[in-house]
Amino acid sequence: MKRIGAIELGGTKAVVGAAVMDGAMRPRPIDTLRIPTTTPAETLARCAEALRGLATRMGGLDAVGVASFGPLQLDPRRPGYGGITRTPKPGWAGAPVRDHLADALGVPVAIDTDVNGAALGEGRWGAAQGLNSHVYVTVGTGIGVGVVVGGRPQHGLVHPEGGHLLVRRDTALDPYGGHCPYHGDCLEGLACGPAIEARVGRPATDLPDDHPVWDLVGDYLGQMVANLLFVLSPQRIVIGGGVGGRPGLLTRVRHHAHRHIGGYIDHPALADGLSGFVVPPGLDTGSGLAGALALGWDAA
Template structure:
C-alpha cells in the first residue's frame, strides 16, 4: 500500500490530489484541491504546500506523479529533465517543475505530459484497461496525443506531438488556412476549438450538432486515427476533451477513419463501424489526475523491481 500525491498541471489551473493505493486497483477516494496557474514560482509553491498538507494526513507521501502541459524535457540524462521547454505560456519556459516539487517535498517525483498521463490512467483503470498498446487523444483548446506501449508512456527524441500531424485539406471544401502558428493546417490547426471558432465565427459550444464544420473535424480526426493505426498499430484509440466529447463527433470520426483506412488492414476489432477501436474515455474528466497517480505508482514499481 503506497501513498501517492498527484498534480495535473494545466495552463489555467492545477489539480492537486493524493490517495492511498494498493496494487493496480483504482483509488476509491482522492482528495483534490484546485489551484490557479499563475507564475511558476507561485503555482509550484502552492502545489508543494498542498501536497505536503494532503500527504500529512496520510502519514507522508511515498511519491508524487505530475501530468503537465508541455512541451517537457523528458530525457533523464539532461540537466533540465522535468522542466517545461518552449511554451507560449508567459514565464513558464524553462520552469523546473520536477526539481521544484522534489526539492520541496523530499520524495521521488515522476513527470510526463498531461496526455501521456491520461493515456496511462485510461490504460490502468479506464477505456483501454487490459490492453498492451493504446493512444489517448484530447481535442480541446489544442490537440494532444499520448501513446502507451507495453504499459509505458512512449518517449523518443522528444515526447509524441501527434496534434501536429499533417493531414490533407481540400481548399475547395475547407478554405480555412489553419490556426497553428508553426504549421498552419496541421491537425491542431484545423480541428481544435480555436480553429473551429476562427473558421465559423462562433465558439464550438454554440454550434448545432448538424453544423457542417463537424464533418470537417470528423474527417481530420479520422485521418489522424488512420495515420496512428498505420504508424503505431495501437489496439485502441481513446478520444476525449471538450471538443472530442461533442455529441455525435465520434461517429463521424469512425466513419472517416474507416474510409481512410480503406480496408487495407483486416482485423476483427476494425469491424462494426470501428466502435471497438475508437472509443470515448472511461475516466471522463478524471483521466489527467488518475494518470498523475499512475505515474507516481509506476515510478515506485520501477524502483522496487
C-alpha cells in the same frame, strides 16, 4: 500500500489530489483541489502546499506523479530534465517543474506529459485496460496524443507530438488556412477549439450538433486515426477532451477513419464501424489525475 500525491498541471488550472494505493484497484483520491495556473513559482508553491496538507491527513507521502502541459524535457541525460521547454505559455519556458516539487516535498517525483498521463490512466483503470498498446487523444484548446506500449508511456527523441500531424485539407471545402503558428493547417491547426472558433466566428460550445464544421473536424480526426493505425498499430484509440467529447463527434470520426483506412487493414477489432477501436475515455474527465497517480505509484 503507498501514499501517492498527484498533480494534473494544465495551462489554466492545476488539479491536485492524493490517494492510498495498492497498484491494482482504481485509486480514489481522498480529496482534490483546483489551483489557477499563474506564474511557475506561485503555482508550484501552491501545489506543494496542497500536497503537504493532504500528506498530513495520510501520514505522509511516498511519491508524487505529475501529468503536465508541455512540451517537456523527459530525457534524464539532458539539462532541464523534468522541466518545461519551448511553450507559448508566458513565463513557463524553462520552468523546473520536477525539481521544484522534489525539493519542496522531499519525495520522488515522476513527470510526463498531461496526455501521456491520461493514456497511462486509461490503460491502468479505464477504456484501455488489458491492452498491450493504445493511444489517448485529447481534443480541446489544443490536440495532444499520448502513446502507451507495454504499460509504459513512449518517449523517443522527444515525447509524441501527434497533434501536429499533417493532414489533407480540401481548400474548396475548407478555405480556412489553419490556427497553428508553426504549421498552419496541421491537425491541431484545423481541428482544435480555437481553430473551430476562428473558422466560424463562434465558440465550438455554441454550435449546434448539425453544424457542417463538425463533419470537417470528424474528417481531420478520422485522418489522424488512420495515420496512427498505419504507423503505430495500436489496439485501441481513446479520444477525449472538451471538443473530443462533443456528442456525435466520435461517430463522424469513425466514419471518416473507416473511409481513409480504405479496407487496407482487415482485423476484427475494426469491425462494427470501428465502434470498439475508437472509444471515449472510461475515466471521463479523470484520466489525467489517474495517470498522475499511476506515475507516482511507479516512482514509489
